Amino acid sequence: MTTVAQVLKTKEAHVYTIAPNASVRSAIKLMAEKNIGALIVINEQNKVVGIISERDYTHKVVLKDRSSLTTNVDQIMTSNVLTVTRSMKVEECLQMMTDGHLRHLPVVEDEKLLGMVAIGDLVKAAMEDQRLLIQQLQHYISG
Secondary structure (H helix, E strand, O other): OOEHHHHHHOOOOOOOEEOOOOEHHHHHHHHHHHOOOEEEEEOOOOOEEEEEEHHHHHHHHHOOOOOOOOOEHHHHOEOOOOOEOOOOEHHHHHHHHHHHOOOEEEEEEOOEEEEEEEHHHHHHHHHHHHHHHHHHHHHHHHO
8 A cells, every 4th residue: 555655756846835924815826836726834933834725715715705915824724734644545645635625635744844645646546556456466366
């Protein structure tokens, strides 16, 4: 079974972050420029304090007629961030995402941000695990 560490090795190493006092507009602009769906919110001590996603923007800014110029990230971010470690299995992460209706999970160890995995990364890894298992079973059956 694939671990988060193995998934991270296949991804771009850079994780995009933003400060809690940044404007929502700057967060949305960065997400658009980098073609990503979420940013990790970190404080001055580089600790994860939240996550802001496109969903947060649509639900908490657009639908509430707020201004992305005058609203700060910390006003709409998700503060209770679920995180994973490098040793966790892909299946565990997918279950967390399913249960929490999440699309992104920061990878954190010893309060240090190491990366982020998205649901697409994990589904791809799970599919590869299944492909390899099927291949092994076919090889076993055919001798």
